[in-house]
Amino acid sequence: MILEAAVLNVIAGQEAAFEAAFQQASALIAATDGYNGHQLQRCLEKPSQYLLLVHWRSLEDHTQGFRGSARYLEWRALLHHFYQPFPTVEHYTLVMAQTPKP
């Protein structure tokens, strides 16, 4: 299991339009083989900054499966014009996780 993480800096004033476009774009990523869920989080300290987290079965499901698909062209057209600067996308593997004791 791989976690894709990207800090997204959206052009100030375009946050609502970005969030609406992101809702629409979500179906594109969710239709990918190996997709295991995603979330969009908005920063309290910097309200034009978002954190995108996507769970993938493997790195290649993202880098080849999704990015190599026609749906990625739609994703790009919907979202990439909101970003300034263009985000760095990184991938992570879990070291440890803990949940609260019941």
Next chain:
Amino acid sequence: MILEAAVLNVIAGQEAAFEAAFQQASALIAATDGYNGHQLQRCLEKPSQYLLLVHWRSLEDHTQGFRGSARYLEWRALLHHFYQPFPTVEHYTLVMAQTPKP
């Protein structure tokens, strides 16, 4: 619900020691009122880089509850010497989340 996120850059060569110290430090954060789980992720592209994600009931549970506690002094002593540069910690609220269709 608040997500605390911090990109942690660990001094190269100290990754294993950091991970062991982090396991030990986890009990300190988990004992905090309002703690709702955390995970440590390691970057594939930059193996000295980690992503810490902590779920909190509220911002203050982290900034006042945990950081104001004696356990935070232990956390700092266990972990802060591994970081170069010192990390920026940010807080996020959920915009949207989606899981795969069954």
